[in-house]
Amino acid sequence: MTSSVVKFLIGSFLPLLVLLGSCFMNGKHDNENSIFSTLRNSEGSDEVSYCDEFFFGSYFPSMKGNQSDLVKLCQTQQHTDYQGPAVYATLFNGYERIPVYSATQVQLYPNCSGYSRPDEKSWSRVSLALCDSYESESATPSRIGHGGQQLEKCGKYQALDSDYKGNKEKIDVDRGHLNPNAINCQDQERQMATFTLTNAAPQFAAFNENAWRQYECITEYVILNHVPSERVYVMTGTWGTAKDAHGKAMWMNADSPDKNPVKIPGYYWKAVCYPGNEWEHKDAWGFAVIQENVVSNLPSDPDKFLNLSMFSSKYFMDDMFGKSCLDAGIGPIQNYFPVWQEILNAQCGSKPNIVCNR
Structure with a gap:
């Protein structure tokens, strides 16, 4: 075999x-x-098995642009007496202290309820693997846990929860999940592991609570509605740098010497690949969406969706997914474009009609 x-x-x-x-x-x-x-x-061990299972195609595909200060993280949690398994993967920039992207494989079950959103205190954990130095070539178990007495040292290559404190009030940014809570809420180990700042970047609250929330909701809705219980690959990432009114690059804590600087990304993007199912004669499909991270209450826009081939060639050096997804159309999501607002109202209102809220 x-x-x-x-x-x-x-x-x-x-x-x-x-x-x-x-x-x-x-x-x-x-x-x-x-x-x-x-x-x-x-x-549970010190070895990471099957970290490549979160990719369909290239393993940690490279994006265009800066290739320095990157570390490949197989996201694991450090429990009291063992290290948990890898539950998703993140390409992380240790200098900018934000992820380039997080990649996961999901299977959503319509008749399976989910866990409640974890306590916000979960954000205080760090990637213990980054508390000293890191290996830039091979994938590293992140070992998400509490930094303890070495917490301050842990901030050299990653953001700390204290780096975000006060910035909600100052510049109205949230800890913006990449691999989101909601789509992982049927599995508590996976869900808890998304609460790490190696899986988050500064995201303007207005964007997070409006357009981005809707994109995440629609993604979950399409998967549940059209390919329940089947494997789907999801990558979520950042791109570029946000600019202020004077065109200057924005970094959180740029004027706070007692905190670590954290880059505010210019864009957030999400890409979804369903590789098809030969046994059930289902064709592959995939789509991507990218929108600017700005202080705006604008809703999501169906005109922002791209096929994966176009998105991959524009933003990636390597193919981001395998050929079956890159060659495919955008799939069933296009059926909702003419009735976009109605779908948002029905599925993504104050009480989303999906497995879990964000």
């Missing part, structure tokens, strides 16, 4: 086994007692 077949079988059936130990037990799973916990604990 070839390694590619083994990888396919693991990617296809391990999540199903996980759901048997979660959704069928009152819609929840308990990390200490379920079959889910047993699988995770058996994988």
